[in-house]
Amino acid sequence: MKEVTFPKSLKKGDKIAVISPAGAVEESQLEKGLTLIESKGFEPVLGKHLYTKFSNGYNYAGTEKERIEEMNWAFNNEEIGAIWASRGGYGCQHLLRHITLSRFRKNPKWYIGYSDNTVIQSFLLKNNFASIHGQTIKTSSFGVTDESYNLIFDVLEGKRPKYTIDKTPFNRNGFTEGTLVGGNLALVYALLGTNYSFNFKDKILFIEDIGENYYALDRMLISLDLAGVFRNIKGLIIGGMTNMGDEKDNKSYEERFDEFAYKIVTDRISKYDFPTAFGFPNGHIHDNRPLIIGANIRLKVAEKTTIEF
Incomplete structure (x- = not known):
């Protein structure tokens, strides 16, 4: 295995793309998380299909085509400093064959998520890129401690837990x-x-x-x-x-x-x-x-x- 690449640390003002690669979300479910990103000095950039809904045996955040488009936009947009999944659920496996890393390779960025996002993180590691297995933007039904988020921002800013x-x-x-x-x-x-x-x-x-x-x-x-x-x-x-x-x-x-x-x-x-x-x-x-x-x-x-x- 080649040496794993760690994305560069973020600085205040950098943009964080928020996307929905799997299940659908409501705007109200992301308000707290988006406000937190802003309070930490970063700019959340919302994916085009962040709140899209597509029902096909499961409530997806858009069709496969829409979610693939959004994932590739986030990975390869040179203005984006990190990518934060809104939630997990089911649907990330649909994207694996279609993810492109052409510009990402020149400008790697942190991908943050857990649950269904595990498959995206496995894909990234197969391509020798590290990622953050941590809380998504949506507040789970369990609630989440402030430390859960604060430690993610620490990693984004270059600290190691x-x-x-x-x-x-x-x-x-x-x-x-x-x-x-x-x-x-x-x-x-x-x-x-x-x-x-x-x-x-x-x-x-x-x-x-x-x-x-x-x-x-x-x-x-x-x-x-x-x-x-x-x-x-x-x-x-x-x-x-x-x-x-x-x-x-x-x-x-x-x-x-x-x-x-x-x-x-x-x-x-x-x-x-x-x-x-x-x-x-x-x-x-x-x-x-x-x-x-x-x-x-x-x-x-x-x-x-x-x-x-």
Whole structure:
């Protein structure tokens, strides 16, 4: 793998494109986020189809053609300093075959998002560009801490995060370092066997998810195992697992770190010995702190878990 390119840092006054690559959004859902961008000294530039709606079995933010057009405009517009997804949902996979990076390669920019945006971040890393796995503009139904956004602006301005989190009984101690890959587990799973899948060799994998039945979580993990993912990675970080299983039966349904989901992960990786850190605050949770996909990190799992970029 070639050296990963980090986009240049933003300075006050730079423009941030806000686009909707997947699900549809309402203007009211973005007001707070757009105001925050302005308050930090940046200029939000709204995509032509940001609020477009197209219903085709799902409420997309426009047709595939419209969303592809908007994505390529954002990537290749030389006046844009960063790209921030309005939300996830479903639809980013539609775009993968059609993204062009002709001008982007000469002027790389940060792409910010999570959930369905994982596939865009995998695409970027396949092309040797880092991205930010962090909160989208739309305020999620969980609400989001101010720190979740402030830390994204820190990365945009050139700072690198360092995290310390408490241990969990599921952790597996150890130290490793390597390139961080991953994101939403359902999308990591969906890309397996395609040309757009992450390269897992000697990487540190991050996964999070929401709203999956326990058997579906188990199926995805087994698929990763059968594909050799766990045999190849050097470490594993697990973030939010929420709204898992059946709401009627799961007492942890609203918890950000579902213990039974964590147990399923633990069982599926038990034959491997890489360091494993559970409970990282990233995912579909209230405190969603950014990770840099494509960055080299140092992971130490001990009495306290530390992650340094």
